[in-house]
Amino acid sequence: MELKNYIREIENFPKEGIGYKDISPLLLDHEAMKEVIAKFVARLPDVRIDKVVGMESRGFFFASLLAQELKAGFVPVRKPGKLPAKTFKQEYDLEYGSDSLEIHQDAIMEGENVLIHDDVLATGGTALATCKLVEKCKGNIVQCNFLIELDFLNGRERISNYKVESLIHY
Numbered sequence: 182m183e184l185k186n187y188i189r190e191i192e193n194f195p196k197e198g199i200g201y202k203d204i205s206p207l208l209l210d211h212e213a214m215k216e217v218i219a220k221f222v223a224r225l226p227d228v229r230i231d232k233v234v235g236m237e238s239r240g241f242f243f244a245s246l247l248a249q250e251l252k253a254g255f256v257p258v259r260k261p262g263k264l265p266a267k268t269f270k271q272e273y274d275l276e277y278g279s280d281s282l283e284i285h286q287d288a289i290m291e292g293e294n295v296l297i298h299d300d301v302l303a304t305g306g307t308a309l310a311t312c313k314l315v316e317k318c319k320g321n322i323v324q325c326n327f328l329i330e331l332d333f334l335n336g337r338e339r340i341s342n343y344k345v346e347s348l349i350h351y
C-alpha cells in the first residue's frame with residue numbers, strides 16, 4: 182500500500198506559500214488506517230510503552246488508536262485553556278504562527294515510558310514543546326513518531342536528542 186496515495190496536497194492553505202498535507206483521505210479508509218497503526222507499531226523498540234502522548238488536534242487521531250493497540254494510556258497535549266486540571270505550559274513556534282501547549286501535570290508518572298505521536302513533523306516546534314512538557318512531568322521519551330515528515334524544514338534537527346520515526350517523507 183502506497184501511503185502517499187492517501188495524502189492530498191492543498192496549495193496555499195492555511196496561508197500563501199504553504200503546501201498543506203491533508204490526511205483526510207487516509208482517515209476515510211479504515212484499511213489504510215489499520216495499516217498505518219501496524220507500521221507504527223513495527224517501528225517501535227521492544228520496550229513497554231506506558232503512555233502515548235498526542236498533540237491537538239490531528240495528533241489525536243492516531244495517538245489514541247496507538248495507545249489502544251499498545252495497551253497504554255493516551256495523554257492529550259492541548260492548546261491553551263482547554264485542559265481543566267493543573268497543567269504545565271510550553272510556548273512554541275509553528276510553520277505558520279506561534280502558540281503554546283499544555284499537559285495535565287498528573288498525566289505521566291515519573292519514569293514512565295512515553296511515545297510521542299503527531300501527524301506532521303514540520304519545523305519541529307510542536308514536537309520540541311511536547312518533549313519539554315513530557316520532561317516537566319519526568320517521563321522517559323522512548324520515541325517520537327510522525328505520519329508525515331517535511332524533510333526540507335529540518336524539524337528532525339530540533340528534536341535530535343530523541344529517536345525519531347516517520348512513515349512518509351516529502
Ligand SMILES: O=P(O)(O)OC[C@H]1O[C@H](OP(=O)(O)OP(=O)(O)O)[C@H](O)[C@@H]1O
Pocket residue numbers: 236237238239240274275276299300301302303304305306307308336
Ligand atoms: O513541526 P511544526 O512546525 O510545529 O508543525 C507541526 C504541527 O502543525 C500541525 O498542527 P496545527 O497547529 O496546524 O494544528 P491542528 O493539528 O489542530 O490542525 C500539525 O498537526 C503538527 O502538530
Ligand SMILES: Nc1ncnc2[nH]cnc12
Pocket residue numbers: 199200201202203276301303304331
Ligand atoms: N505543510 C503542512 N501540512 C499539514 N500540516 C502541517 N503542519 C505544519 N505544516 C504543515
